[in-house]
Amino acid sequence: MEPVNRMKIEFSSLAANVSFARVAAGAFASQLDFTLNDIEELKVAVSEAVTNSIIHGYQNDPAKIIELSAEIRCETLVLAVEDRGLGIDNIENALQPAYSTDPERMGLGFAFMQSFSDSLDVQSLPGKGTRVIMTRACRKEATPQQGH
Amino acid sequence: MDMHIEVKEKSMLVRLRGEIDLAVTDTLRESLEKELDDNSLIKNLIINLEGVTYIDSSGLGVILGRYRRVSRYGGKVFIVGATAQVKKVLELSGLLNIMQECPSEALALDLAG
Numbered sequence: 001m002e003p004v005n006r007m008k009i010e011f012s013s014l015a016a017n018v019s020f021a022r023v024a025a026g027a028f029a030s031q032l033d034f035t036l037n038d039i040e041e042l043k044v045a046v047s048e049a050v051t052n053s054i055i056h057g058y059q060n061d062p063a064k065i066i067e068l069s070a071e072i073r074c075e076t077l078v079l080a081v082e083d084r085g086l087g088i089d090n091i092e093n094a095l096q097p098a099y100s101t102d103p104e105r106m107g108l109g110f111a112f113m114q115s116f117s118d119s120l121d122v123q124s125l126p127g128k129g130t131r132v133i134m135t136r137a138c139r140k141e142a143t144p145q146q147g148h
Numbered sequence: 149m150d151m152h153i154e155v156k157e158k159s160m161l162v163r164l165r166g167e168i169d170l171a172v173t174d175t176l177r178e179s180l181e182k183e184l185d186d187n188s189l190i191k192n193l194i195i196n197l198e199g200v201t202y203i204d205s206s207g208l209g210v211i212l213g214r215y216r217r218v219s220r221y222g223g224k225v226f227i228v229g230a231t232a233q234v235k236k237v238l239e240l241s242g243l244l245n246i247m248q249e250c251p252s253e254a255l256a257l258d259l260a261g
Contacts, residue, residue, distance in 0.1 A: 015171040018206075040202075040233050047204045051170045106212055108205040108241055115240055 003071035003078075005031060013054045013064040013083070021050045021068050021081075028070045029077050032138040041116035042077070042136060048109040049081035049132045055105075057085025057130055076137045079117075084129035091122050150199070151176065153183055158191040159260040160184070161253060165199030168207030177210045184217060191223040192260040196253055198229030208241050215247060224248060226256035 007028055011017045022043035029042050050066060058064040064085060071078045088094045097111040114120045117134035124130040149172040150165040160183055168176065184190055193214055197203070215225045225247040230238055238244050250256040 015169075018169045018171060019167060019202075037233070043202070044204050044237065047169055047206075051204070051206055054170065105209045106205045106241060108208070112205060112237070112240065 001073055003073045006069070006071040008067065008069040010065050010067050012062055013058040013060075013066050014062050015054060017066070018047050018050050018054070021066075022047045025068065025070060025079060028072075029136075032072060032075060032077060034077075034136075034138050038136070038138075042079070045113045045116040045134055046079060046081065048112045049079075049134070052109050052132070053081060053083035053085060053130065057083035057087070059086065076118075076135055079134045079136075080131060082129065082131040087126040087128050087130055088122070088124040089126055091124055095122065149176070151179060153179065155183070155187055155190060156257060158189055159194050159257060160187070160190045160192070161194045161196065161257070163196040163199070167202040168200060168210075169202065169204050170206040173206045173210050176207070177213065180210070180214050181217075184214070191218065191221065192226065193218050193223065194226045194228060194250075194253060194256045194260060196228040197231070197234055200231070200234050203234050203237055205241065208237065208243060211247075212243065215243075219246075224260065226250045226260060228253050228256050 009024060011020060025046040026039045026043045029039055046068070053066045054060060064083065067082045069080045095110045098107045113132065113134055117136050119135045121133040122130065149168055152163040154161045162180065195211060218225060227238065227244070227247050227249045230249070248259065250259065
């Protein structure tokens with residue numbers, strides 16, 4: 001099914017752009033009837049994906065580019081964060097909570113992405129890069145039906 | 149992010165405001181480490197998150213790193229004033245299982261002794 005709306009932005013792999021990415025994603029998501037709480041959760045998920053690209057994908061190289069794209073399909077938001085960095089050797093290990101190659105980091109990035117989205121798909125090839133795709137459906141609260 | 153650090157007896161009281169993500173973690177980590185390096189009397193850490201509007205795993209990593217440091221010498225970390233959104237992330241991370249949440253700085257200071 002064709003998306004109702006879509007956006008794509010590219011930005012430098014800079015820590016300052018983590019907040020830019022989450023605000024942009026949150027603003028786009030607000031076109032759906034998400035609650036403020038939903039939007040806050042989506043912003044965390046996007047921040048974690050962008051942070052992973054900066055730290056792990058690009059090893060903090062500010063010359064590299066990260067791509068954030070989003071689509072709205074059938075009341076569902078599809079978010080993708082993509083880098084052309086180092087890639088992930090073992091996706092299964094990387095998805096384990098508290099798995100981190102850096103002792104100062106919690107290794108919870110993917111755990112937060114999983115918790116705050118309905119589905120998480122991680123596509124990665126060592127040396128080629130990583131694409132993280134998250135979806136989240138907008139669940140409107142059911143309104144009581146009047147008798148017919 | 150704004151940060152205010154105050155040392156009260158054996159405790160370091162850290163009041164944070166704003167958003168804590170990858171952009172500020174180096175500054176936060178270095179400031180806390182410097183204070184801990186400079187003042188060997190500090191045993192416990194009290195982190196007031198009342199003014200924090202956003203935190204993710206980058207910020208939590210800094211808190212966990214300082215927890216590891218003070219807990220090596222029997223110190224404790226107290227978390228004060230987390231808003232609902234921040235608390236959700238803290239709970240999900242498991243940090244509240246190893247740190248004590250307190251409703252006020254005063255109580256945290258009492259408990260820290």
